[in-house]
Amino acid sequence: MKFVDEFRDAELGRALSTQILAELEPGRHYKVMEVCGGHTHSIYKYGIDDLLPPNVELVHGPGCPVCVIPMGRVDDGIAVARNEGVIFTCFGDMLRVPGSEYTLLDAKAQGADVRMVYSPLDALRIARENPDREVVFFAIGFETTAPSTALTLKRAKSEGIKNFSCVCNHVTIVPPLRALLESPDLRLDGFIGPGHVCTVVGARPFEFIPADYGRPVVISGFEPLDILQSIQMILRQLRAGRCEVENQYTRVVPHEGNLRALEVMAEVFELRPHFEWRGLGFISQSALKLSSAYQDFDAEARFEVPNVRVADPKACQCGEVLKGVIKPWECKVFGTACTPEHAIGTCMVSPEGACAAYYNFGRFAREREAV
Amino acid sequence: MATGREQRVLQIIETARSKRARFRDKQVTLAHGAGGKATQTLIEGLLVPAFTGGDPERPLAALADAGSVTIEGTRLAMTSDSFVVKPLRFPGGSIGELAVNGTVNDLAMAGAKPLALTVSMILEEGLDAEVLKAEIEAIATAAREAEVEIIGGDTKVVERGAADGMYLCTTGIGAVDSRAQLSTRDIRPGDQILVSGPIGEHGTAIMLARDQFDLDAELESDTCSLWPAADALLQAAGSQLHCMRDATRGGVASVLNELARSSGIAVVVREADVPVSPIVAAAAELLGIDPMYVANEGRLVAFVAPEAAEAALAALREVDGCGQAAAIGEVRTEPPGMVLVQTAFGGRRVMDQLVGDPLPRIC
Numbered sequence: 001m002k003f004v005d006e007f008r009d010a011e012l013g014r015a016l017s018t019q020i021l022a023e024l025e026p027g028r029h030y031k032v033m034e035v036c037g038g039h040t041h042s043i044y045k046y047g048i049d050d051l052l053p054p055n056v057e058l059v060h061g062p063g064c065p066v067c068v069i070p071m072g073r074v075d076d077g078i079a080v081a082r083n084e085g086v087i088f089t090c091f092g093d094m095l096r097v098p099g100s101e102y103t104l105l106d107a108k109a110q111g112a113d114v115r116m117v118y119s120p121l122d123a124l125r126i127a128r129e130n131p132d133r134e135v136v137f138f139a140i141g142f143e144t145t146a147p148s149t150a151l152t153l154k155r156a157k158s159e160g161i162k163n164f165s166c167v168c169n170h171v172t173i174v175p176p177l178r179a180l181l182e183s184p185d186l187r188l189d190g191f192i193g194p195g196h197v198c199t200v201v202g203a204r205p206f207e208f209i210p211a212d213y214g215r216p217v218v219i220s221g222f223e224p225l226d227i228l229q230s231i232q233m234i235l236r237q238l239r240a241g242r243c244e245v246e247n248q249y250t251r252v253v254p255h256e257g258n259l260r261a262l263e264v265m266a267e268v269f270e271l272r273p274h275f276e277w278r279g280l281g282f283i284s285q286s287a288l289k290l291s292s293a294y295q296d297f298d299a300e301a302r303f304e305v306p307n308v309r310v311a312d313p314k315a316c317q318c319g320e321v322l323k324g325v326i327k328p329w330e331c332k333v334f335g336t337a338c339t340p341e342h343a344i345g346t347c348m349v350s351p352e353g354a355c356a357a358y359y360n361f362g363r364f365a366r367e368r369e370a371v
Numbered sequence: 372m373a374t375g376r377e378q379r380v381l382q383i384i385e386t387a388r389s390k391r392a393r394f395r396d397k398q399v400t401l402a403h404g405a406g407g408k409a410t411q412t413l414i415e416g417l418l419v420p421a422f423t424g425g426d427p428e429r430p431l432a433a434l435a436d437a438g439s440v441t442i443e444g445t446r447l448a449m450t451s452d453s454f455v456v457k458p459l460r461f462p463g464g465s466i467g468e469l470a471v472n473g474t475v476n477d478l479a480m481a482g483a484k485p486l487a488l489t490v491s492m493i494l495e496e497g498l499d500a501e502v503l504k505a506e507i508e509a510i511a512t513a514a515r516e517a518e519v520e521i522i523g524g525d526t527k528v529v530e531r532g533a534a535d536g537m538y539l540c541t542t543g544i545g546a547v548d549s550r551a552q553l554s555t556r557d558i559r560p561g562d563q564i565l566v567s568g569p570i571g572e573h574g575t576a577i578m579l580a581r582d583q584f585d586l587d588a589e590l591e592s593d594t595c596s597l598w599p600a601a602d603a604l605l606q607a608a609g610s611q612l613h614c615m616r617d618a619t620r621g622g623v624a625s626v627l628n629e630l631a632r633s634s635g636i637a638v639v640v641r642e643a644d645v646p647v648s649p650i651v652a653a654a655a656e657l658l659g660i661d662p663m664y665v666a667n668e669g670r671l672v673a674f675v676a677p678e679a680a681e682a683a684l685a686a687l688r689e690v691d692g693c694g695q696a697a698a699i700g701e702v703r704t705e706p707p708g709m710v711l712v713q714t715a716f717g718g719r720r721v722m723d724q725l726v727g728d729p730l731p732r733i734c
Contacts, residue, residue, distance in 0.1 A: 001649070001652060001653055001656060004656065008715065008716055010715060010716050010717045013716050013717050014717060017717075044720055045714070045720065046714050046716040046718050046720075047712075047713075047714045047716065047717070047718020047719040047720045048716075048718055049718065050717065050718035050719050051716075051717060051718055105400055105401070105402065106398070106400065108400075108401075109398050109399065109400040109401070110398065118583075118584065224716045224718075327377070329376070329377050329380040329381075330376070334380065335380050335383050335384050335387075336383070339387075359384060360721065360723060361721045361723075
């Protein structure tokens, strides 16, 4: 595939891998966090770990948008989906995320009309085609997906579509990062910045990381060569004693971000005072709700939702795993109360989360270490 | 190296995993029919214990594509399959053609030349007679091409809304070929893994035919009878051919996982050697799906002893429609029960069992 294969060239990968060795200080162990779930997926898919020296460790960050949705919000979604006549739409990977008792897939099996869509615009199309049904879109994601929800709501408003509404769970990436960085026991040397979030918000929102916390950030693309190069750039900064935000993903990310997308978001959304993250607890000003101009489209106002907070079990230590303070198997509930089949924390919900990966492939990972 | 505590945690996980699957779900979901973990739990946790009384020597416990019975010295293979595909017609095939080839292929994978089929139909009230006629014609044509006789069947009609147009169920019988000495127990480290052609075409064609994605591509289902391919492999490798499976629901990845688990072996797949057509690769890239998990209806996976692998592959490539057959990996000992992929980029990953239907990622 043109414009794809070029970024997956194995020979260039090997060359980069060799160059990375030259950036290392002898005896030092490096922990680099990839913030975005998309990066985690690429790292896993291409086996990028194998091209890194053993003393460069990748830590999976909090940027998987479906896994951070707390159980109470999933329960709210299911309650809306169960209303007579509702067509409930959401992205595919949201369907398997557990609420306190059921997933949206379970709700579908029990009779709710739950449909997978690739875009919120598809949900709006369903609303147009079914004027006698209420169509709800369960909006999730960071700044990457928020503009498409905003645009869809703008269109719904201008077309006067009344049978469409949205459960807004959009979150923002900076507050959880700040929460991680605030932690005194943080053991991270640098960050692979979330490329697709940055296409929208630009590089500037991440400048506090080097400025206030002294960690380098490299905004990265999602192909394997992008990621390897970003790691090289982080290590190079560390070796040179530099600490700044660099942009590896210049072919897509403008420094200022996407001003029109930001404009639409500002019109449709406003910050929630606080929002609960699965495994991380409440983080203030970390999520978006619909602005007063778009209240009519708020499904939480249109339908009765339980709005009951379902607490993560106290023993869940996702926060520590994310900070790199403990390994998954050091968590008190790992492998006993918390398993991929009955996941508690965000790190176990996503198949690529650190805990799920360790649960499934720990044996393999150990073997890899031994090699 | 693993510390004591880590070792203990891994041991707990290992013990939990090696326990027999139990069917504990409160209700049936689509995942139970998707060919992944949930399907496996249903089969191993509910059906097998009920039908074998827990005796691993009973025929069903082998969980092969087809079972076999011996009648007066003649070994017969028998299998049954249901078809609920939507839409009924898709580029390259239709439900009628699938119903014949699906069952024929299950027999072929047991090393049996398909002889006869029965066809049962469940029809929805209001089904257009032209649609029915077209499918009957498709069944007749596919049976002719596969040289298999239709010898019986059944028809039921259910109320409008109680079925989706038409469902088909076929049962097939075949004589196990004298050259066939297939047993998953004979899979050995070093065995080479062959596929009979580019993967993922049927599932991708169906996904695109559902018109959900506004994607147009000239792609046809791979549905065909696999007996000619099985015949060629049996001829070229004989007893060195250890196992064949058609990679239907859950794709090549699910077949490999199933065999790795049941035979206690490791499988290593070389991603760069897996044949995937550019259209399937592009669709998978756009939709966020791995072709290794996408269904095929005319592709087999074969395990062949290393000394016979070259001849088997050459013979396979001579078969009509198998010109792009390839050796994609091999059997190893460690880590048992796992399927590893050597990625084209030069790394490794685990290719796990599917949990439910493949769901696209949002990012």
